[in-house]
Amino acid sequence: MELRDFAEQVLFATTLEEKLQSPPDLTDRHPGPPIAAPAAPGRPAELRFKLSGTARGEFPGVRHLEEPRERGRLLHFFANHELLATELMALVLLRFPDAPPAFRKGVLQTLRDEQEHTRLYLQRMKECGIHFGDLPVSGYFWRTVAAMENPMDYVAGLSLTFEQANLDFARHFARAFAAVGDQATAALLDKIYRDEIGHVAYGLKWFRRWKQPGQSDWEAFCRQLRFPLSPQRAKGMVLNVEGRRAAGLDAGFIAELDVYSQSKGRTPAVFVFNPFAEARMAEGKAFNPTRHQLQLARDLANLPQYLCRQDDIVLLEQRPAVEFLSGIKQAGFALPEFLEMPRPATLPAELAARKLGGLRPWAWGPDSVDLFAPLFGRLAAGQRTAEQSFNPEIAKLYSKAWSAALLGKFLSRSSRDEALKSESEKSQSLVTSAATGESGWLCTGDEVGVAVETLDDALSAIAAIRRRGHHAVVLKQALGLAGRNALRLFEPAVSEPQRRWIGKSLANGGQLVVEPWLERAADFSVQLEMTEHGLKLRGYTGLINDAKGQFQGNSAAASFARRIPAFVTDLFHGPADIVPRMHALYAGIFSLLEAELRRAGFFGPVGIDALVYRTPQGDCRLKPIVEINPRYTMGRLTVELMNHVAPGSHGLFRLINPPTIRKESFDSFAAYARSLNERFPLRLEGDPVPRIREGTICLTDPAQASVCLAIFHVHK
Secondary structure, eight states: OBHHHHHHHHHHOSSHHHHTOOOSOOBOSOOOSOOOOOSSOOOOGGGOOOSSSSOOSOOOOSTTTTSHHHHHHHHHHHHHHHHHHHHHHHHHHHHOTTSOHHHHHHHHHHHHHHHHHHHHHHHHHHHTTOOTTSSOOOOHHHHHHTTOOSHHHHIIIIIIIIHHHHHHHHHHHHHHHHHTTOHHHHHHHHHHHHHHHHHHHHHHHHHHHHSOTTOOHHHHHHHHOOTTOOGGGGOOSSOOHHHHHHHTOOHHHHHHHHHOOOOSSSOOEEEEOOTTHHHHHHHGGGOOOOHHHHHHHHHTTTGGGGTSOTTOEEEESSOOOHHHHHHHHHTTOOOOEEEEOOTTTOOOGGGGGOOBSEEEESSOSHHHHHHHGGGGGGBOTTOOOHHHHSOHHHHHTTOHHHHHHHHHHHHHHHHHHHHTSOHHHHHHOSOOOGGGTSOSSBOOGGGSOEEEOSHHHHHHHHHHHHHTTOOOEEEEESSOOTTSSEEEEOSSSOOHHHHHHHHHHHGGGOOEEEEEOOEEEEEEEEEEEEETTEEEEEEEEEEEEOTTSOEEEEEEOTTTTTSOOHHHHTTOOOOTTHHHHHHHHHHHHHHHHHHHHHHHTOOEEEEEEEEEEEOTTSOEEEEEEEEEESSOOHHHHHHHHHTTBOTTOEEEEEEEOHHHHHHTTOSSHHHHHHHHHHHSOOEEEOSSSOEEEEEEEESSOTTTOSSOEEEEEEEO
């Protein structure tokens, strides 16, 4: 029998008997002309699959393998995969008659193995009470591989993708079947596992022969696969390194595959770290970050990976190193898909063909709208447009003048509401403004910032604050880049250079917020998410700021999700019910803030920075809103990191700079990171998803860090 006739029989036959026949003697003297791939292989009616759309039927998993019928259902899935592989190999023989004879001979041998696997699955499945065709079948393998244009597509798509993944699945399920006492199925899967090692080795041999000289196996593999196939499809739940080594895959390939991630079906959201959004709003396209600022943004560019899910995408200039990502994965964090985006920011070409589930910049602003402009048309139905994501009303939310006005509005409303209450209601009130004279723990309107637009107004505001007894004053740009947008006045008179700074800040319609400089006792933040269903609390974190009020890190207690940090509430020696009072106060702020956000059409992450300060008399007062950030913050990042921490442990997020590591006698971030690993090794607890009980992990790659390293320390 000619090999072509045999391949046609396997591909087009409509009975299993014909598809699974394997004549002993075949010749390949007349391979014939190449054929076009049919829409689907021939099959009996009960085994036909849909030509488009998602796979039918629910994967049974291993939850009920002690029941014979559940074992049969799982084997039904496996049998269909083996039959699909058989049909695809027949298609290869018919599509590429001019391929090297040795290659075609190897395809034939692999096809015969797949026929045998199918027959073995059918027999074992029947013994479990399931017949082939009792359940719906998927055509995913066919839809993703049948369009192959050359033999290289075949070895990349089938041998090195689906058959490589079976090195994981066959080993995993062999052990699962053995665990429930089904030794017969475990032995069958062990045989298939050993065969798959040979199949992957066969594909790898030809892949290496055909790839471009100078390309690594990994680079060539990634380049050869066509969406929706990706290296993510080449692995199962747990990576079987031993099987891959036996098949001949090198250590570099295996390490890259281990940390690779791409969605297998869920439409991914796209994340990007754009810390200059507010500066761009303030200065327009004229804003030009310094070299240090650009390097800081590069060093922290992967931080959105801790905000997103495994199926999501993170855009950044340089992908983190494999060794770093491997450590992050071992610590229990799922890895997203990383796509490199060279500067000036240019979207990766592969996004153009992807359906996307959302766009998630660190901050919405003109820069992120410009960057994502080509992707809004790729969004799934119901996602927000560019105009809905960022507009003039949302832009107002970034202004510190808006934050100050909201605090003033809340204090005024609280004071007015108190005045209307009866004496008995006042005595039971949890939210009492200091303006009524009934509480000494809340700030008054005197501590609320005043927005100014001219130099004269600024000088008048400074004078008014000093007349009230606050000699130190701070002026903050309503919009601007953190770290260079404030002026602190401690001298009695405003100097000429300070006047020039004020004038420059107010040029071109700028605003300043003038407020008393308060003696900080503690800083903290409230992390929220504005959703279609309202404003949701995500948690509280401590804020670590330097003497100038600039950010250094965040802390989170074990009770971060529901309680204001104890180091904040413990500063108040009265009233006795200060904790419920503060929580009730914030409930009122949340209600007011939600209405404002809904009015502006804003949805997404929101952070409120707050502080406790000491009065000249030594008493502590709460300023519940210092500023509101309608974007992701390091506090929100800390809250998300705490979801990976074991119950009862605390977390500390820090940004480490070169002076810090030099102070500890280290000459590089890499050396500092090695020391952290030695001094504070990670200890994980929990099953099936381990969480960090204690230890320190670097959140950004120390080997790539230039000016900043992000770390997370977990302690009891």
